[in-house]
Amino acid sequence: MKATEVLVSQHVFLNTMLEEMGRAARTLETLAEIASFARLAETLARDHGRAEESFLFAPLDNVLVEKGQLSQLCFDHRESVGFLRQAQEPRQVEEARGLLLAGMARLREHFRDEEGVVIPLAEESLPPQLLEKLGDAWMGR
Ligand SMILES: [Fe+2]
Ligand SMILES: [Fe+2]
Structure with missing residues (x-):
């Protein structure tokens, strides 16, 4: 599978998780429950962010930096x-609860923006064999 396809499939999975968590978060009653949802979302986001940075952003580094888009994507992660x-x-x-929902909504927006930026650039600047190799490495991580 190409690294761009791994990216999309991870976003689909994460969107489903975040949607379900967002629905459930509206009924949570304690701070401890909200914190545990926030911790789970943070772990999912951080693991995904690290993987995409290694397997897709790093190989695209020059192109993304040139277009000034890498810093925006990394800013979104931190935000x-x-x-x-x-x-x-x-x-x-x-x-x-408001912060949890805002963080999750921000992540979902970010996935959309990221696909719009990274996929066309990757398809245009990296050879298909390299994208396959990176995707396999990502899946085997
Ligand atoms: Fe990202
Ligand atoms: Fe992503």
């Missing part, structure tokens, strides 16, 4: 994780 982290700190339940 969503920042909301999710804040949702794990002691605060009012409604405030924590």
